Amino acid sequence: MSLRICILETDILRPELVDQYQGYGRMFERLFAQQPLPASFEVFNVVRGDYPADEERYDAYLVTGSKADSFGSDPWIQTLKTYLLQRYENGDKLLGICFGHQLLALLLGGRAERASQGWGVGIHRYQMKQRPQWMSPALDELDLLISHQDQVTALPDKATLLASSEFCPVAAYCIDDQVLCFQGHPEFVHDYTRAILDIRQTCIGEPTYRKAVASLEQSHQGAAVAEWMMRFVAQGKNAQSA
Template identity: 25%
Template sequence: MHIAVLVANTDESAFAQAHPKDSAKFAALLQGLRPDWQVSAFSVKDAEFPAERQQFDGWIITGSPASVHDSAAWVGRLFGLIREIVARGEPLFGACFGHQAIAMALGGVVGDNPGGWVFGAVDTEMEGEKIRLYAAHREQVLVVPKGAVVLGGNAECAVGSFAMGRGVLTTQYHPEMTQGFMAALVAEYAGKLPADVAARAKASLDVPVDCDVIAARIVRFFEDALG
């Protein structure tokens, strides 16, 4: 299977350069279960998009410090590509910014988190199953697109994930992040976050997240979508 990762992460800081790119993180996540899968990356935030009508077995849109409300040309172009992918019936997975971008592109509503920053490991629910994942977001999906089904969430984020038929699956969280990376991210952001948020984020790292559960769900999504 050949998966295209649309990299939306705009962070070009020294911190970001010291860690694997998001495309590499998702490749590791997928290939940990399916070593033969091929992953190609496109830095859409740098206006690097696939050739017109270029097809893949599946697509992933990454997270980003950018907002889906930004007026940058690449954001609007990404929305157009999302609509094309969905119209063609090709499976599309989105995480954090990707989750929000898919919602916006298809007619949903994204706005500020009522409680501000959500950062660190959090407990949520997906398809009736309790699951612990990493979070780093200040916005969330408030209204899903027409035809979408909310798969679960929590008190801080009611739309933690949604699906549209067999072709779209999203999560507000970060399945690609490892414990080591999240610990480094919490330390990097400690001085930029409200003190209580930073303290909770650091304390949350003591309990492991369900990387294996979400990885298996994503792999199953792509395999089921292709029959």
């Protein structure tokens, strides 16, 4: 049975990148097409105020990355927080990436803030702390493309830490079989990451920029994370229908 996923897109790409990459929702659709579990997707740009109709139901709701701060006061962020809290209290499954990872941690009792470590960019390696059954393929370490200056600094009480590094201690977590979040960007590709690095070169500083560009010689494991997310959603669905 095909999974039905709602993608809540929390950014609008820079004009010079739209023609090639469209948006984060489209990037996720391309990513999920590579993994073995069938799924269909609908994308809603919440920055523009787009949300599913009240009667629509999905197997999971995915919150994308954003250039905005998860702890920001923008009206669209407050609207999104209200919507996600309703979904959580309704028992819906929630997936978060970067901004979404931070926003869900904040919403559910954790903390997210500007990181004292500075910008995280390029390809970063994390150590896996837990390997639940749905985490197939199993990995001891995870390489992901990243682009963030904020981090989760305290997990919600019920959360389980899944991945960590010295630079980013809270890199992935889950809450029971309902919430799964990653700081890294499984949907990013090398060319998009390089374009963002070039745009932010002055902002992030030359040494960090050069190190990040050099890291792009490596591969990353975004496809594995996509499979984990879909298996996480499917496991809960299978349990409900059993």
